Amino acid sequence: MxxxxxxxxxxPGAGPIDQSQHELSDxxxxxxxxxxxxxxxxxxxxxxxxxxxxxxxxxxxxxxxxYERWIASIEAILIEKKILTREEIDRKLAxxxxxxxxx
Amino acid sequence: xxxxxxKFKPGDRVKVRFEDRxxxxxxxxxxxxKTGWVERVYGKFLNPESLAFGRDGLPKKTLYLVAFNQxxxxxxxxxxxxxxVDIYEHWLDPAA
Numbered sequence: 001m002x003x004x005x006x007x008x009x010x011x012p013g014a015g016p017i018d019q020s021q022h023e024l025s026d027x028x029x030x031x032x033x034x035x036x037x038x039x040x041x042x043x044x045x046x047x048x049x050x051x052x053x054x055x056x057x058x059x060x061x062x063x064x065x066x067y068e069r070w071i072a073s074i075e076a077i078l079i080e081k082k083i084l085t086r087e088e089i090d091r092k093l094a095x096x097x098x099x100x101x102x103x
Numbered sequence: 104x105x106x107x108x109x110k111f112k113p114g115d116r117v118k119v120r121f122e123d124r125x126x127x128x129x130x131x132x133x134x135x136x137k138t139g140w141v142e143r144v145y146g147k148f149l150n151p152e153s154l155a156f157g158r159d160g161l162p163k164k165t166l167y168l169v170a171f172n173q174x175x176x177x178x179x180x181x182x183x184x185x186x187x188v189d190i191y192e193h194w195l196d197p198a199a
């Protein structure tokens with residue numbers, strides 16, 4: 001087993017921590033809302049979300065921002081629990097893309 | 104909380120197991136195999152290593168606040184600096 005991509009405390013070369021404050025985007029706030037709603041309904045637990053992020057492809061994990069990882073782990077857990085399918089999520093994304101996406 | 108059920112008490116020296124297995128491990132890599140001491144006994148909680156896979160988290164595990172000298176973790180560190188980590192009992196062995 002190798003050290004997980006999430007478990008990087010103390011590794012050299014990470015650079016300084018960015019401690020600057022930044023505004024949250026609307027979609028990031030929405031990601032938090034969806035996460036909390038799923039928790040309140042007993043559909044997922046924090047530990048499951050963490051595990052889903054640990055199981056992600058390492059390159060994808062490193063490329064994603066914090067809330068992108070949240071979304072990816074929410075998707076993974078909802079698919080795992082057979083609440084949504086990959087196809088349903090992709091179909092909805094395509095609808096949003098055609099409605100609001102860049103031409 | 105039934106403190107008497109805890110294997111360790113504040114001040115006890117403990118060594119973190121160096122375990123590396125598949126699953127959701129709540130003990131960070133940088134303290135595995137390291138020796139520290141118990142600062143506080145929090146009580147018993149559902150086991151996140153089980154909850155992470157949609158299971159019931161039982162039996163509950165005793166959770167400790169464990170302190171380490173930073174010199175023992177990173178080598179280069181101020182002698183007075185400590186690091187505090189929450190660690191479940193099944194990760195800890197008694198240390199001299």
